[in-house]
Amino acid sequence: MVKFARALRKRMTPHEVRLWSRLKTWRSEGYVFRRQAPLGRYIVDFVCFTPKLVIELDGGQHSLDDHRAHDAIRDAWLDGEGFRVLRIWNMNVHNNMDGVLISIRDALEAGLRDKRQ
DSSP, X not given: OHHHHHHHHHTOOHHHHHHHHHHGGGGGGTOOEEEEEEETTEEXXXXXXXXXXXXXXXXXXXXXXXXXXXXXHHHHHHHHTTOEEEEEEHHHHHHOXXXXXXXXXXXXXXXXXXXXX
């Protein structure tokens, strides 16, 4: 699984590369993201372990029934492990990066608030 994750990091999609270039700058704010990270039997696009946020970038294939069913099973497992999953369409990364970053930041801050309660 680790070898496969490493291979995926070398072959990131253009949308993943674009988002990664922004997420890695948030380290100075205490948000440490890992890309193409193994979690259980899955490899997630991005994960921030504090506050347990997974970000998945989805292309059009994720709107197909087979992919939606697989995504639901995967999301349920991640939820059971305490992770919140934020799914973002590739086109939003391309057309609305500012909105994507606001959504991610909101999810991070909500996760931190939930941990404190």
